[in-house]
Amino acid sequence: MKDVRKVKHPSEEELILYHYAEAGGPPRAVVTEHMEVCEPCRTRYRELQAVLAAAEVVEAPARSEDFEDEVWRRLVPRLEAAPQESLWQRFFAGPGAPRLWAPVGAVVAVGVLVVGAFLAGRFWPGQPQPQGEAQVQPVSAQSRERILLVAVGDHLERSQMVLVELVNAKPQRTVDISAERQRAEDLVPTNRLYRLTAERSGETGVANLLDELERTLIEIAHSPSRLSSPEFEDLRRRVEAQGILFKVRVVDSQVHERERKAIEDLSRKSS
Amino acid sequence: MDESDAAAVARACAGDTDAFRVLVDRYSRKVFRLAYRMTRNEHDAEDVVQESFLRAYRRLKQFESRSSFGTWIFRIAVNAALDLTRKLGRYEQAEQQMPEPEGGAHSLFQLPAPDPTPDRLLLSGELKHKVESVLASLSPQVRTAFVLRHYEGMSIEEIGSILGLKGSATKNSIYRAVQKLRKELEPLVVAQSGEPPPARGELGSTGSKGRSHERCEESETSQ
Numbered sequence: 001m002k003d004v005r006k007v008k009h010p011s012e013e014e015l016i017l018y019h020y021a022e023a024g025g026p027p028r029a030v031v032t033e034h035m036e037v038c039e040p041c042r043t044r045y046r047e048l049q050a051v052l053a054a055a056e057v058v059e060a061p062a063r064s065e066d067f068e069d070e071v072w073r074r075l076v077p078r079l080e081a082a083p084q085e086s087l088w089q090r091f092f093a094g095p096g097a098p099r100l101w102a103p104v105g106a107v108v109a110v111g112v113l114v115v116g117a118f119l120a121g122r123f124w125p126g127q128p129q130p131q132g133e134a135q136v137q138p139v140s141a142q143s144r145e146r147i148l149l150v151a152v153g154d155h156l157e158r159s160q161m162v163l164v165e166l167v168n169a170k171p172q173r174t175v176d177i178s179a180e181r182q183r184a185e186d187l188v189p190t191n192r193l194y195r196l197t198a199e200r201s202g203e204t205g206v207a208n209l210l211d212e213l214e215r216t217l218i219e220i221a222h223s224p225s226r227l228s229s230p231e232f233e234d235l236r237r238r239v240e241a242q243g244i245l246f247k248v249r250v251v252d253s254q255v256h257e258r259e260r261k262a263i264e265d266l267s268r269k270s271s
Numbered sequence: 272m273d274e275s276d277a278a279a280v281a282r283a284c285a286g287d288t289d290a291f292r293v294l295v296d297r298y299s300r301k302v303f304r305l306a307y308r309m310t311r312n313e314h315d316a317e318d319v320v321q322e323s324f325l326r327a328y329r330r331l332k333q334f335e336s337r338s339s340f341g342t343w344i345f346r347i348a349v350n351a352a353l354d355l356t357r358k359l360g361r362y363e364q365a366e367q368q369m370p371e372p373e374g375g376a377h378s379l380f381q382l383p384a385p386d387p388t389p390d391r392l393l394l395s396g397e398l399k400h401k402v403e404s405v406l407a408s409l410s411p412q413v414r415t416a417f418v419l420r421h422y423e424g425m426s427i428e429e430i431g432s433i434l435g436l437k438g439s440a441t442k443n444s445i446y447r448a449v450q451k452l453r454k455e456l457e458p459l460v461v462a463q464s465g466e467p468p469p470a471r472g473e474l475g476s477t478g479s480k481g482r483s484h485e486r487c488e489e490s491e492t493s494q
Contacts, residue, residue, distance in 0.1 A: 013446050020420060022427050024442060050460040051453050055421060057399040058406065060307040063300060071299040071320055072292055078325050081286065164435040215478065245435055253354050261374070 009038065015045055019052065064198055081267075149259040152194050152206060156252040159213055163245045166220065167236060175232040178225035183219035188214060209251045216244050276340035284331050291331075294340060295324055301423070302348045308418045309352040312401060319355055323348040338432065345419070353411055379440055380449075388456040404456045409448055416441055417448030 010018065014025035025031065035042045066069070076269050195210035216239060223235055239245070274293055299320055304368030306319035326347050327334075334343055406414055415434060419425045425433075431441040 003381055012450070013442070016446060017442070020427075020445075022442075024427070024438070029373065036376075047457060047460070048453065052396060052421065052449070054456050054460045055452055057401050058308065058402050060296075060304040061313055063303060067303070068296045069300050070322070071317075072323055074293055075295065075324055078321065078329050079291070089438050154330070154333075158333065160435070162297075164432070167435065168437065214301070249435070253350070253357070257358065263372045 008034075009041055010034065012044075012048075015041075019045075019048060146269055148194075148197065148201070149255055149262055152198070152210075153252060153255045153259055155187070155190055155194055156213075156248050156255065158183070159191070159217065160245065160248050160252060162187065162220070163216070163239065164247065166239060166244065169232070169236075171229055171232060173229055174231065175227045176225065177220070177223060177227060177232070177235075181221055181223060181225055184217040188217050188221055191217060206251060206255070209247055212242065212244055213248060216242060280331060280334055280340055283328075291324075291328060294327075298344050299324070305345060305348055305418065305423060306352050308406075308422055309377060309415065310356055311407065315352075315355055315359070319348060319352045322351040322355070326351065327348070342429055342432060345423070345425070349419075352403070353415070356411070356464055359441075362433060398456070400423055401455060401459065402452070405452055406448075409451060412436075413444045413447050416444035420445050421448075 008026065008029050010026065014031065017023070017025040018028060018031045020029070035045055162180050162183050166177060169175055169177065169180075191214045192208055195207055195214060197209060198204075198207035219238070220235070224231075227235065272444065274290075276294065276297070279290045279293040285387075302320050302323050304317050306316035306323075307313065310316050310319060317487070327344055330347075334340065367421065386483060406417070409417070412434060416430050416436075418432045419433065422425065427438055427441045430436070430445075431438055436444070
C-alpha cells in the first residue's frame with residue numbers, strides 16, 4: 001500500500017475542480033490515485049458529490065414539444081418591429097466594404113441623427129407652426145431620446161466587448177492587443193460625440209461614465225500593439241482598478257431599460 | 272445535415288428570418304433552462320427567452336464568429352435575466368427572506384417531523400426548497416457562475432467570457448457557491464446516503480486545506 005503521507009491532499013477547491021474536470025488543480029490522475037489510498041479524502045469527495053448531486057433537484061419545468069414554435073410565434077412581430085438596418089449601415093456594410101465599417105457606419109449614422117435631432121430640438125423647439133401648411137415633422141423629444149438611447153446602448157455594448165476581451169486576454173510573453181487597440185481607437189470619436197450630447201441633454205450620469213470610458217479607450221488606443229507581459233499586466237490592472245467595466249455594465253443596463261420604456265411609450269402613443 | 276450556427280448567422284444577417292429561426296429552435300430551450308434557474312419563475316424565464324433573441328437579432332451584425340453563437344446568446348440571456356431580476360427586485364427580496372436556520376446547518380435534523388426520512392424530505396420538496404433558497408441567497412455573479420458551470424456544463428473559461436471575469440474570479444465564484452451549498456445541504460445529503468452527519472467543523476467550512484490535512488493525518492496515524 002502506498003504511503004499516503006507522501007501524497008499531497010487535495011484542498012476543497014482542488015476537489016471541486018476535479019469534480020468538474022477543470023484544469024487548475026493537480027493533474028487528475030494524481031488526485032484519483034491519491035483518493036484510492038486516502039479514505040478521508042475519498043469520504044470528503046463522496047460528500048461533495050452527494051451535495052452537488054442533490055443540487056440537481058432544481059430542474060427547470062418541462063416545456064411542451066411545440067415550445068420552439070411558441071417562442072417563434074411570439075418573437076416574429078417583435079422582430080418585425082425591431083429597428084431596421086439604416087441606409088448608412090447598408091452603405092458601409094455593402095459588398096467590398098471592410099467588415100469594420102459596418103459598426104462604424106452605424107455609429108456615425110446614428111450619431112449624425114442624434115446630433116441633428118438634438119440640435120433640432122434645442123434650437124427650434126417652440127417655433128409656431130403655420131396652420132394648414134405642409135410641414136416636415138420635427139423629431140419628437142421621445143424619438144430623440146429613443147435614438148440617443150439606442151445609439152448609446154450599442155456604443156456601450158461595443159466598448160464592453162473591447163474591455164472584456166482585454167481583461168480576459170491570456171497572459172503570454174508578448175500580448176498582441178492590436179485588434180482591441182484598433183477598436184478602441186474607432187470608438188473614441190463616437191464616444192466623444194455621445195459624451196457631448198449627453199452633457200448638453202443634462203444626462204450627467206451617462207456623461208460622466210462616457211468621460212471615464214473615453215479616458216480608458218484613449219489609453220488602450222495609445223498603447224503599443226504588442227505588449228510585454230508586465231506591460232500588459234500593468235494596463236490590465238489600470239483598467240480593472242478604474243472599475244470601468246462594471247460601471248459600463250450598470251449604465252448599459254439602465255440605458256436598455258429606458259430604451260425599452262421609450263419604445264413602449266412610443267408604441268402606446270402610436271396605437 | 273444540420274446547418275452550422277455560423278452559416279445560420281450569416282444567412283440571418285443577410286435578412287433571412289428562417290435562418291434566425293434555426294437558431295431560435297436550436298437554443299430557445301437551453302436559454303429557457305438557464306433563464307429559469309436564474310429567475311426561478313416560468314413567466315419571467317419565458318420573457319427572458321424573448322428578450323434574449325430580440326436583442327440577439329438586433330445585434331446580429333455585431334456577432335463575431337470568434338466566439339460560438341451559444342456562448343453569445345447565453346451572455347445576452349444572462350444580462351437579460353439579471354436586468355429583469357434587478358428590475359423586479361426578486362433576488363434582493365429573496366435574499367432578505369433567506370431563512371438562516373436556528374442552530375446552524377444541522378437544524379433540519381432537529382425538525383420535529385414524524386418521519387423525517389430523506390425520501391420524505393425529497394418528496395415533500397424540502398430539499399428542492401432548500402437548494403433554491405441557497406441559490407437565491409447568492410450574489411448574482413456567484414449564482415450565475417454556478418448555474419452555468421453546474422447545470423449548463425460550461426467551462427470556467429466560457430463562464431469568464433460571459434461574465435467578464437478572469438479565470439481566478441470565476442473559480443472563486445464557483446467555490447463560494449459550492450461552499451454555501453455544502454454548508455446548507457450536507458446534513459440532509461449525508462443523512463440521505465445513510466451516513467451520520469459529520470461533526471460540526473470536521474470538514475471545515477469546506478475548503479480549509481489545513482483541516483483536510485488534519486483529517487488525513489489522523490487517519491494515517493491510526494492505521
